[in-house]
Amino acid sequence: MRELKSITKDDLNQEVTFIALLIDVKIKSTKTGGKYADLTVQDAGSKQLLKLWDVAEEDWLQRPKDDFPVIEVNALVGEYQGKLQLTAKNIRQVDKDSIDMKKLVPSSKWNFDQMRQWLEEFRDRIQTDPIKSLINEMVFQEPYYEKFCTYPAAKSVHHNFRHGILQHTLEVLKYCVVVATTKRLNQRQVDRLIAMAFLHDWAKIIEYEPLPSNKISDEGKMLGHIFIGSHHVMNKIELLEGFDREDALIILNGILGHHGALEWGSPVLPKSVEAQILHQADKLSGDVESILSFMQEQEESRETFTDRLWNMGTDYYKGGIS
Ligand SMILES: [Fe+2]
Ligand SMILES: [Fe+2]
Incomplete structure (x- = not known):
């Protein structure tokens, strides 16, 4: 075989x-x-x-x-x-x-146990208790945790493989933390940023059906992950004791604004520095992954450049691939 x-x-x-x-x-x-x-x-x-x-x-x-x-x-x-x-x-x-x-469904190349360990480490950086509880209940509990760890993050373009949401979320978390440390954001800002990075694509576990189908669900088609995610997060926040109103507004705005522009599907623009960092980190993760996987897909052809990658609007030089 x-x-x-x-x-x-x-x-x-x-x-x-x-x-x-x-x-x-x-x-x-x-x-x-x-x-x-x-x-x-x-x-x-x-x-x-x-x-x-x-x-x-x-x-x-x-x-x-x-x-x-x-x-x-x-x-x-x-x-x-x-x-x-x-x-x-x-x-x-x-x-x-x-x-x-x-054996028949493409999977993240990252080590699964390592990914789950990193996810816990990012959660443990959060020092505001209600924010930490929000992440624990939305991500680390069933029925969400297993789906969060296995679902793809997209239908095509980027992270459209098993463990896709997990890998993409980790990339976004890593990029966010680099910017937060470089620019010396305060601990509260870091807590909010980590929370919105965890939750920004959370609702893809509802927007998509599991692989191999990778179809968009009825909820996904009708409501989309930005609305579903903020709706669930808002409901959860209301049940959590002592959740700060400003934290809630900033985290929700981060989720709603993460596509960064109204024409890219966000109903509002990022209104805090955390939300803008999240948007840039999200875009960086998606763009880089889409270029790399496209180059790999076209590795076989003898051309020096790939075909035009539609979401990036250009073709890419394959010289560096090996
Ligand atoms: Fe998204
Ligand atoms: Fe994302």
Whole structure:
């Protein structure tokens, strides 16, 4: 059984067998009126396009949109316009229960135990008790903690993998603390900043469905993570004894303003220095990750530059990648 990313041009004209998740099916017509399908398959390491010429025989391809079957594929490795192309010779569905799904869903490259330890260390930097309780109850308790530690942080673009929210939150926390220490913010400001960094994308555990679906939920579509997050945080704050009104306003404004502009989905602008630091740290984490993962995705092509990365508005030089 091969991993998708191990299949290279060294395998040209040979047959390979692998297990993957079928994540997209596009049925297309040939010039002569026949039908074929472009399938997208993925495992933990990469995604690959797969051609299937005999569509008629595979009636299970007409599956519901949110079902992602596990398939065992026997395919011929070819090349088309300089890129690797796999053509399916044989596909069979595999029982999901017999498969370790972790092998088929991309995951953060960071060590999971280390990430959870860092998360606790950031919480323990908070010295204002009600703020610490807020973080304990929103993040470190079930039913939230497990989801917070496993969900992806996005549908595409950045941190769209297992443990994505966790890794992204840690990156944002790290960047925030660097700025706070460099600019010598006082302890109260640091407490508020850490709290808003913890909570800014918290509601993605409600906005998204778990992997491999990674679909936006009904709540996510109708309300979005910025509103859901601030709503939950506000409700929780009201239940906590002795929560300072100014802390509440600043933390809520940080969550509401973290996209940094009204046209990027924030209903208000960041109104405190903590909120502005959060916004910049969030943008830095997302932008850098999207560039790095895009470069990796396009590693195979022989071009010096990547294609244009739509969210950054430019292409990137791949020279430094190895
Ligand atoms: Fe966000
Ligand atoms: Fe974020």
